[in-house]
Amino acid sequence: MIFRDIPEPQIEAALNLASLVFHEQPDDDTYQHHHAIFRRSRRIGAYDGHDLVGVLVARSFSLSVPGGEPACAGVTFVAVAPTHRRRGVLTGMLAELYRGCETAGQPLAALWTSEAGIYGRFGFGPGTHGVNVEIDSEQPLRLRIDADLRPLRLIGADEAPALLASYHDDTRRVRAGRVARDAFRWSEEWLAEEDEDDDEMSPPRVVVLGDPPAGYAVYRTKGEDDSAKTPGTVRVDEIEADSPAVAAALWHYLAGIDLTGLVRAWGRPLDDPLLLLAADRDQVRVTSLFPALWIRLVDVRRALERRSWASDADLVLDVRDDRVPGNAGRHRLTVTGGTCSYRRTDAAADLTVDVADLAACYLGDSQVRRMVRTGLVSEHTPGAAAALDAALTTELLPHTTDEF
Numbered sequence: 001m002i003f004r005d006i007p008e009p010q011i012e013a014a015l016n017l018a019s020l021v022f023h024e025q026p027d028d029d030t031y032q033h034h035h036a037i038f039r040r041s042r043r044i045g046a047y048d049g050h051d052l053v054g055v056l057v058a059r060s061f062s063l064s065v066p067g068g069e070p071a072c073a074g075v076t077f078v079a080v081a082p083t084h085r086r087r088g089v090l091t092g093m094l095a096e097l098y099r100g101c102e103t104a105g106q107p108l109a110a111l112w113t114s115e116a117g118i119y120g121r122f123g124f125g126p127g128t129h130g131v132n133v134e135i136d137s138e139q140p141l142r143l144r145i146d147a148d149l150r151p152l153r154l155i156g157a158d159e160a161p162a163l164l165a166s167y168h169d170d171t172r173r174v175r176a177g178r179v180a181r182d183a184f185r186w187s188e189e190w191l192a193e194e195d196e197d198d199d200e201m202s203p204p205r206v207v208v209l210g211d212p213p214a215g216y217a218v219y220r221t222k223g224e225d226d227s228a229k230t231p232g233t234v235r236v237d238e239i240e241a242d243s244p245a246v247a248a249a250l251w252h253y254l255a256g257i258d259l260t261g262l263v264r265a266w267g268r269p270l271d272d273p274l275l276l277l278a279a280d281r282d283q284v285r286v287t288s289l290f291p292a293l294w295i296r297l298v299d300v301r302r303a304l305e306r307r308s309w310a311s312d313a314d315l316v317l318d319v320r321d322d323r324v325p326g327n328a329g330r331h332r333l334t335v336t337g338g339t340c341s342y343r344r345t346d347a348a349a350d351l352t353v354d355v356a357d358l359a360a361c362y363l364g365d366s367q368v369r370r371m372v373r374t375g376l377v378s379e380h381t382p383g384a385a386a387a388l389d390a391a392l393t394t395e396l397l398p399h400t401t402d403e404f
């Protein structure tokens with residue numbers, strides 16, 4: 001088996017392999033869209049002789065981390081021919097990816113899983129979580145604070161990138177785990193006319209409060225479904241607000257749209273203020289909690305050095321990583337004044353941690369102390385886990401909206 005980049009003339013073969021594996025028959029528009037993604041990305045192929053039997057696409061973007069935004073390989077379209085499963089094709093493609101990340105200066109890789117059981121063994125850990133929230137909007141939404149009364153306005157999806165891109169970038173500075181959106185991402189993906197998963201959904205609607213914007217929401221609607229006994233539904237894809245009062249105004253608007261009786265907000269952050277603002281938690285319910293973006297610290301030293309830190313620390317980490325040997329072993333993490341250095345050492349370890357668990361804690365989502373309590377991380381020096389947690393902590397939990 002040979003692993004190498006897929007040349008542009010073979011994109012069609014790679015797309016055909018992906019369609020076969022994902023049991024899909026994309027229409028023309030979707031095919032062209034996927035073709036554009038493949039053209040713009042690194043494409044790793046697995047070849048059995050001349051036959052392409054595996055594909056892995058690595059998109060290139062920056063990911064917000066506390067105090068920075070390092071380059072990240074966004075892994076997607078991972079597909080192995082049904083004839084070649086469980087023969088190490090995925091393993092080989094990921095090894096090739098990790099080698100390429102070093103050359104490309106990408107200390108991080110990230111992905112959304114199809115099945116959560118696949119990627120932990122390759123060093124990925126769930127770096128952000130999301131919650132799905134449902135609001136019963138057959139009755140007026142009751143919130144515990146007053147809403148900002150400034151007028152709301154609907155803008156065209158084509159106007160949104162120019163008006164909202166810098167606002168969205170500001171949110172990335174306070175919420176780690178967010179992908180940078182270029183013009184292609186905004187127009188062709190985030191605000192695409194058709195919803196790729198549900199063709200009954202309306203085009204995207206964008207509502208803005210304030211000028212300049214103090215908050216906005218992106219949503220789609222769907223009419224009542226008699227057979228499923230589902231009322232007209234508002235699906236909220238994104239809502240950002242400068243203040244709780246602005247958030248309250250946007251939620252009231254979304255819950256008050258005529259001919260709808262249900263608001264479904266997908267993948268909200270665990271610390272979404274809505275959950276505290278709701279006067280009736282039977283009306284505003286969390287329906288599921290799931291790992292969202294999985295993160296891989298491909299280069300642990302660079303990844304740690306690219307983020308900012310909340311408190312000083314001096315700890316020796318013994319990192320286990322059997323896929324990227326350069327990461328493995330004992331390193332001294334010294335944090336002073338918000339920045340860190342991370343150097344190899346022979347000193348005794350304070351903590352032994354798998355690289356996937358370190359990734360789960362990297363953006364401030366998971367706690368090292370919890371990992372110690374559950375037996376995943378070994379603490380050799382009492383207090384070491386608490387010290388690392390204090391240094392990693394962030395004001396807001398990390399959160400990812402964009403699937404890729």
Ligand SMILES: CC(=O)SCCNC(=O)CCNC(=O)[C@H](O)C(C)(C)COP(=O)(O)OP(=O)(O)OC[C@H]1O[C@@H](n2cnc3c(N)ncnc32)[C@H](O)[C@@H]1OP(=O)(O)O
Nearest residue numbers: 076077078079080085086087088089090091111113114117
């Ligand atoms: C980011 C994304 O694109 S997510 C989409 C992932 N793609 C899919 O789900 C499409 C359908 N599935 C496939 O194409 C393939 O089965 C893949 C990509 C999931 C796995 O590819 P393979 O080449 O068979 O994996 P490979 O042989 O390298 O297996 C590596 C290890 O992962 C394990 N593994 C592979 N698939 C799975 C799975 N679905 N669940 C749990 N473990 C898995 C293997 O058992 C093996 O474990 P081992 O090292 O302990 O023996």
